[in-house]
Amino acid sequence: MHKVVLVTGANSGIGLALCERLLSQNSQVQLCLACRNMQRAEAARSALLASHSDAQIELLRLDVGSLRSVLKAAEEIKQRYNRLDYLYLNAGIMPNPQVDFKALFKGLFSSNVIHMFATAEGLLTQQDRVNADGLQEVFATNLFGHFLLVRELEPVLCQPEHTTQLIWTSSSNARRSAFSLEDIQHHKGVEPYSSSKYASDLLSLALNRHHNSQGLFSSVICPGLVMTNLTYGILPSFFWTLIMPVMWLIRVFTNTFTLTPYNGAEALSWLFLQRPESLDPRAKYHSLTSGLGNNYTQPRKMDLDEDMSEALYEQLLQLESKVRKKMKEEEEDLRAHKEYLDQTE
Numbered sequence: 459m460h461k462v463v464l465v466t467g468a469n470s471g472i473g474l475a476l477c478e479r480l481l482s483q484n485s486q487v488q489l490c491l492a493c494r495n496m497q498r499a500e501a502a503r504s505a506l507l508a509s510h511s512d513a514q515i516e517l518l519r520l521d522v523g524s525l526r527s528v529l530k531a532a533e534e535i536k537q538r539y540n541r542l543d544y545l546y547l548n549a550g551i552m553p554n555p556q557v558d559f560k561a562l563f564k565g566l567f568s569s570n571v572i573h574m575f576a577t578a579e580g581l582l583t584q585q586d587r588v589n590a591d592g593l594q595e596v597f598a599t600n601l602f603g604h605f606l607l608v609r610e611l612e613p614v615l616c617q618p619e620h621t622t623q624l625i626w627t628s629s630s631n632a633r634r635s636a637f638s639l640e641d642i643q644h645h646k647g648v649e650p651y652s653s654s655k656y657a658s659d660l661l662s663l664a665l666n667r668h669h670n671s672q673g674l675f676s677s678v679i680c681p682g683l684v685m686t687n688l689t690y691g692i693l694p695s696f697f698w699t700l701i702m703p704v705m706w707l708i709r710v711f712t713n714t715f716t717l718t719p720y721n722g723a724e725a726l727s728w729l730f731l732q733r734p735e736s737l738d739p740r741a742k743y744h745s746l747t748s749g750l751g752n753n754y755t756q757p758r759k760m761d762l763d764e765d766m767s768e769a770l771y772e773q774l775l776q777l778e779s780k781v782r783k784k785m786k787e788e789e790e791d792l793r794a795h796k797e798y799l800d801q802t803e
């Protein structure tokens with residue numbers, strides 16, 4: 459049977475490299491590229507078809523940062539497919555990043571240097587904003603839109619006699635200290651990216667607890683440091699050109715500098731081959747690349763707490779009811795307004 463695979467944020471970087479790798483691994487795979495920009499999605503499909511001319515590749519419009527777009531896309535998925543085998547929750551943003559160069563310079567001469575380069579701990583902050591749905595944009599895109607998609611797709615994802623794998627592209631930048639149950643959207647802090655990725659680690663654990671018995675399994679991965687639009691956006695392009703030789707040099711010492719999207723997609727494509735029941739729900743699967751350029755996947759235990767993951771899950775369910783209620787009210791207001799206009803015409 460052909461495997462049905464949906465990838466969010468599939469038009470560039472790690473998502474696109476994953477699609478390429480999946481088609482090379484299994485030419486029968488039925489791919490759905492879920493993207494917010496259809497022009498970029500078309501370009502990605504053409505690029506994939508150039509090397510896999512017989513591939514089955516469909517496109518789907520999905521802006522994970524917009525609640526209405528998520529609901530619409532979920533309806534479309536339910537109409538198109540009666541099952542999904544893999545759902546890669548990969549789309550993500552890191553808006554307005556700022557590098558703390560003083561901390562970087564200090565870190566270079568400390569014993570912590572490898573850890574600093576692997577996780578960017580203490581180096582990066584971002585400036586978030588409120589989106590059109592009234593949610594913090596990083597939280598909405600990296601976490602909540604994906605959560606709502608999973609919730610909407612439960613009838614397709616949770617089916618007897620069939621297993622589905624959810625795979626989150628998390629990060630080694632995910633840190634417990636950046637996340638708070640009192641502020642899950644990270645209104646107050648300056649590390650919304652780290653907070654959203656830690657939240658995805660917690661959520662994956664909760665999804666396993668609630669849905670494994672229904673055949674739904676969730677895992678998280680870290681692709682390492684990969685040169686993609688997201689990373690290029692952190693510093694001006696001339697800086698990257700200047701330090702690229704240094705980046706390749708660092709790669710000899712740290713296996714987390716996977717650098718190319720192909721290498722970064724290692725853990726994602728490795729998980730495609732695993733039996734979901736054999737995976738560890740408390741592990742993050744890291745894409746790693748040795749100094750000689752060999753790729754491998756390594757599970758590393760995450761710093762997670764069951765109660766915290768359950769509390770986050772509960773809060774997400776509450777937020778879901780709240781936003782659904784708000785959307786319904788807005789639709790009713792709109793309908794009433796239209797009726798009023800029709801009557802006065």
Ligand SMILES: NC(=O)C1=CN([C@@H]2O[C@H](COP(=O)(O)OP(=O)(O)OC[C@H]3O[C@@H](n4cnc5c(N)ncnc54)[C@H](OP(=O)(O)O)[C@@H]3O)[C@@H](O)[C@H]2O)C=CC1
Nearest residue numbers: 467469470471472521522523549550629683684686687688
């Ligand atoms: N690069 C790295 O070093 C690391 C990346 N990651 C994670 O990997 C994932 C992929 O990022 P990466 O490939 O690096 O970066 P890219 O910017 O190349 O890819 C991000 C993808 O997500 C899409 N996207 C962003 N916002 C939305 C949205 N609202 N709705 C739908 N799609 C959206 C982008 O689409 P568009 O082209 O329209 O912007 C793009 O296709 C992210 O989750 C990121 O956090 C994790 C650790 C390290």
Ligand SMILES: CC(C)=CCC[C@@H](C)[C@H]1CC[C@H]2C3=C(CC[C@]12C)[C@@]1(C)CCC(=O)[C@@H](C)[C@@H]1CC3
Nearest residue numbers: 557574575576577578581629630631682683701
């Ligand atoms: C190499 C030199 C001399 C300078 C580059 C410094 C930083 C720009 C760089 C160091 C560690 C990097 C890093 C990321 C971004 C760029 C760095 C901060 C990430 C945060 C990118 C996205 C992720 O999710 C993380 C896994 C990356 C961790 C390391």
